[in-house]
Amino acid sequence: MRPPPLWLLWLLLYGLGATAPPLDSFSQLAAPQHLNLHLYNDEQILSWAPSPPTNDTRPVVYQVEYKFITGSWNKVKDVNCTDITETKCDFTGGGGLKSFTGLRLVHLRVRAKQGSLTSKWVTSSQFEHYCNVTVGPPKNISVTPGKGSLIIHFSPPFDVTTEVTFEYHVHYWEKTGTQQVSGPFEKNSIVLDDLKSFRVYCLQIETQLIVKNKSNCRPKSSFSNVSCQETTAKDYTRLQVTLILLGISLSLLVLMGACFYLFLKYQSQVKYWFQAPPNIPEQIKEYLKDPEQPILEVLDKDSSPKDDAWDSVSIISSLEKEQDRVLQTL
Structure with a gap:
């Protein structure tokens, strides 16, 4: 028996009120x-x-x-x-x-x-x-230098529910030193102490989101930008500086006193040490320039006759004439 044609099946279906299937x-x-x-x-x-x-x-x-x-x-x-x-x-x-x-x-x-x-x-x-979240760095980070320390304030990256909490790690280092890590911290204010005075320290803050009662949930963390600050002097360092300056001042005073005492005690020798060296007479200098000249002529050449010359010589009176004059007066 041959199957009915397709048009007949279509007619039977739609003739009975059936709808065509959607595309x-x-x-x-x-x-x-x-x-x-x-x-x-x-x-x-x-x-x-x-x-x-x-x-x-x-x-x-x-x-x-x-x-x-x-x-x-x-x-x-x-x-x-x-x-x-x-x-x-x-x-x-x-x-x-x-x-x-x-x-x-x-x-x-x-x-x-x-x-x-x-x-x-x-x-x-x-x-x-x-x-699955990626946790960004803290917001509004401010770093204030302290006495051998750095004081850090910041805000959390975003608001969270009581199911989780934030923990922060501070990575810090001297500009020429090795990196160190401090933490974890849960507060938004951190103090890095026991740092060297008058040194430049750089730091980064890492934020981690800790899910309570779910150890296998570890979202990604990220670091803040690098911030550098110079620490100030500690109190005991200032005291040391004051004592050093005082010691230097006292040492200078003692040294000045010792020098003054030695000058008074050895004044003649000091004068001898510091007096001008003797000069060579001009006649000797002339002779040394021309040693062939007779030494006596050189010495007489520049001698000044004014040293031995007398303008005039007068005798005011003698003792005997004065006595005779006194007797005649009497």
Whole structure:
């Protein structure tokens, strides 16, 4: 027996009120590709590569949905990620942020739409915000030099719930020294003491997010920018400097006193040591210039006759004449 023709089957089906099966719309529009979830501090941004272009001139829009590990798929509340033209969905600051924080397992999925055409859903891998986030460095870091110390103040990278806490490690070093690590610290104020005075120290702060009661959850950490400061003098160093200056002053006073005493005691010898050396007479210098000259002529050449000359000689009176004059007067 031959099978009935196809037109007869079609007539029987549609004649009985049956509807034709819908076309497979998934095969008509390509799905988004390369989903990427950006988790940095409190930022949560899902991005993807657009669907390949088609000959259709209608715009391509995207829809984003989420679900928890034991829930159903839902649209993201308070964040417009339905029928959007851009290829990312920013959950930061919206209702999704409150839903996706903490340690709840979350799935995200995206599909493309173009008019009546729809692509398949593309699902991202599950994530836990506190376990998969990259923790940035502290904010508002200030470093104040102290007496042989550095005082550090800062703010946490972002707000967290009671399920987790921040720990900080300080990596510091002299400009020409080796790196050291201090920590962990839980407070936002840290003092690095026992440092050398008047030395330049550089430091970086590392932030770690510690999830309580979950040792296998270790999110990525990051370092702050390098900050350098010079320490000031310690109290005992200032005292030492004062004592050193006082000792130098006393030593100088003692040395000056000893020098003055020795000068008074050996004054004649000091004068002898510091007196000018004897000069060679000019006649001898002339003779040494020309030794062939007779030495006596050289000595008489420059002798001044004024030294032995007398302008006049007069005798005022003699003792005998004075006595006779006195007797005659009497």
